[in-house]
Amino acid sequence: MTLKWKFSLLAAASAACALLFIFWNVIGSWDYVVPRRSLKIAAIILTGGAIAFSTVVFQTLTNNRILTPSIIGLDSLYMLIQTGIIFLYGSASINMLNKNINFFVSAVCMILFAGLLYRFLFRREGQSIYFLLLVGIILGTFFGSVTTFMQVLLDPNEFAIVQDRMFASFNNVNTDLLVLSVIVVALVSLYSLRFTKYLDVLSLGREHAVNLGVNYDHVVKRLLMVVAVLISVATALVGPITFLGLLVANVAYQFFGTYRHSVLIPGSMLISIIALTGGQFIVERIFTFSTTLSVIINFVGGVYFIYLLLRENKS
Amino acid sequence: MKKRYLWLALIALSITSVFVGVKNITPLDLFSLTEAQQHILLVSRLPRLISIIIAGVSMSIIGLIMQQLTRNKFVSPTTAGTMDSARLGILVAMLLFTSASPLEKMLVAFVFALAGTFIFMRILDKVKYKDAIFIPLVGLMFGSIIGSVTTFFAYKHDLIQNISSWLQGDFSMVLKGRYEMLYISIPLVIIAYLYANRFTIAGMGEEFSTNLGLKYKQVVNIGLILVAAVTSVVLLTIGSIPFLGLIIPNIVTIYMGDNLKKVLPHTALLGAVFVLACDILGRVIIYPYEIPIGLTVGVIGSGIFVYLLVRRRAFA
């Protein structure tokens, strides 16, 4: 299959999934159902694209295909914030509290956290990226301990609300936030465009990249920040889907069999959109909400990851 | 760090631990215990003390064993998926055998913990790039994957809050008749002590140990079985105590070097002292309420771990 064919295939599949999702079995007023579903699809495309893009970039920066950007503690921080709000102000607050404020608080906290982490760890020269990740994970565990503590103390009704937040959901995305997220994601992507030409070279590792004239520290810091912003916005918008990126990035590597980011990035974005729209369609229309999509994606992504680890370097 | 000071600290903290609590008992009361006081001592305070010491000692020691076997300072039940696998095991036991006794649950958890640790070791064999930092990263990723599988099933059966409260490390639930399973880890720790040197050699690799006439596979398997067994026993009776097996051995080896026989007693003592101190702290801070040990150790432990990492980098 040539590259063109592969892309056409993916584009057709994602369009089909999206259309199926919007127009399948519309009951009642089209004027009501179709715009609502379109909004959902828009949120899915935005988050799916952002997560796929940032995961591919992140894996290139870390020279590792088994890592996913939210492991630096962003997901745990999000859960901490959500649990904290309910714990401190009660379940009424989360409904009372303007959704937009919640979005801002979560997104800003996550971006700040990532920024501080990078700042702290890049202060010394020669710090390995793995070190940064490990510190991030540890802080994630720390947030997790505090979250668990609060969750245990919540009464079951309040916990049910927290539990809703534990899993990404595209059901309650409102238009204002979506528009805002689209703007942020678009701006950030536009900014990162000037660095994309370095990605192929960066995948050779630091020494080769420096030798070939890439201003390594400068580029890596900025790209890491781009990744953090994209993941934060996506998470604040719909909730955490930790292993989606891992899944789609690796499927893209397999499917395209190339190192070129000009292929990998759009490819993984399409795959991500197919996984989410297709998955959401199946979950919503076939299982009719008995479980949430992100739980399934984490499960599938997780099993795939173990397979990858066991297969890695077998050749 | 002299062993003598550790003993002193252990004794002092043990005494404190016995006399801290909602029901007031002072050392003087020992000579004229009322029946109620006697009851509290025997049913709650002493079991608590014993379980803290056993948990602290055994978790630190198996942490040390894991680090010897993998020759990586940052591997421990928390950072190798052992803890998460055991947790999955407990969930499976809860779902499939609803009426299972704690011992049966422990067995299931043990099987899962063992399988999880084996998978991690296999992954380690495959990973070519054995960077000291990269390996725990893989372990933590692996752990969170197992965690996502657990969540998948827990969510389906509406058990998420149940399981997280159940498995949060907490000594306040330790009462006479409910913690005795913890004694299982005492013989395990003794075996670990006897095998100590062999674990060190096995850590040097299969060829190295075969050359020295060691049955490599056997020793590694014994090590992993010990690790899995202790982890599941502690997880089931106390709950998860993150990072314990990681920070204690690291602190000790910073002062004492890597000779396992020499390091073991210190590790055991420091483990007990650390958990005791954290437990007392958790009981005092918001007195008369309690902060569970999982949280205190989680918070203090992650702080110390990050410090150790930064330190290691600075002297690399």
Added chain:
Amino acid sequence: MIEVKNVSKKYGNKTVVEPVSVNVAKGKITSFIGPNGAGKSTLLSMMSRLITKDSGEVLIDGVELGKSKSSDLAKKISILKQSNHLNVRLSVRDLVAFGRFPYSQGRLSKEDWVFVDEAIRYMELDDMQEKFLDQLSGGQKQRAFIAMTLAQDTEYILLDEPLNNLDMKHSVQIMKVLRRLVDELGKTIVIVIHDINFASCYSDHIVALKNGRIVKEGPTDEMIDTDVLREVYDMDIPVQTIGDHKICVYFA
């Protein structure tokens, strides 16, 4: 010319390279020799901006390293380190094409491909240019990486132990290529090398390091000398002349 002036490097409180000064002449092969831990590779990495220096300056044709843009430097000086494990699966041709990045920023023109083809031919990789790197032997892989630095077409080429893990035949082959690069194309090459006989047979100038200091430097002829070598390696090495070459007999 590369001028190294009082450059030093410390890790923690361990000094790896004391302040050293050395000049690398144009159009020559300069070899860095010395025992393990002498600081050869560290010095080479500092000369090529791979790691930062704690003090001193490195001037390339009179301009300080830190004052030039990294992307401009990549057209002037290239470095190849000894461990080259890649996490991406590339064909030989893809890898060599990466050498043109400083000129093309990833979009290779016809002219760039001409350089790529030439580099491949120069390293005799024509037959295997479509093969993936992980299918090659150690020597072939090493040649592919050198071809990449050739495609980079820089005046200065720095190589850190290019003969590591190579058998005799391939070692000689690579040293001959380096010699040709200097003689035919006028390149300036600096290598870190362990085998002093290769240094003796192929280089013009030798710099001997020990414990982070330069013990002695000079033309090859002066440096391959029992007294000098004793100072560097702490052992007596008889030197015999065989044909045109001075050979060190350090085996017994």
